[in-house]
Amino acid sequence: LKYPRVLLMEIESSLKLFGPWPVFETRLREELTAQGFRHRIVVAPNPIAARMLANMHDGLSIECPHELRRTLEQMPLERIGLSRETATALTRMG
Numbered sequence: 001l002k003y004p005r006v007l008l009m010e011i012e013s014s015l016k017l018f019g020p021w022p023v024f025e026t027r028l029r030e031e032l033t034a035q036g037f038r039h040r041i042v043v044a045p046n047p048i049a050a051r052m053l054a055n056m057h058d059g060l061s062i063e064c065p066h067e068l069r070r071t072l073e074q075m076p077l078e079r080i081g082l083s084r085e086t087a088t089a090l091t092r093m094g
Contacts, residue, residue: 006054021061041058042057043062045062049072053075055075077090
């Protein structure tokens with residue numbers, strides 16, 4: 001996967017080390033802010049979904065595939081990270 005200006009992490013091992021997600025999220029936010037990074041943090045079952053969700057959300061954590069699908073279905077095409085041309089073409093298709 002190649003996303004500019006994105007840090008994708010597998011967090012399952014980190015949760016075992018640092019504690020439950022809210023604790024780890026707080027620590028991650030504090031450390032990123034201290035280093036001068038602007039950030040949006042999203043947890044999703046796969047990295048592509050996490051990247052799409054981060055275009056519109058911050059602090060969202062989705063583990064259930066059905067909830068992920070519902071959330072992605074509600075997002076405007078232009079916010080999921082497609083090129084403008086692709087989003088326009090898909091919109092025209094209905």
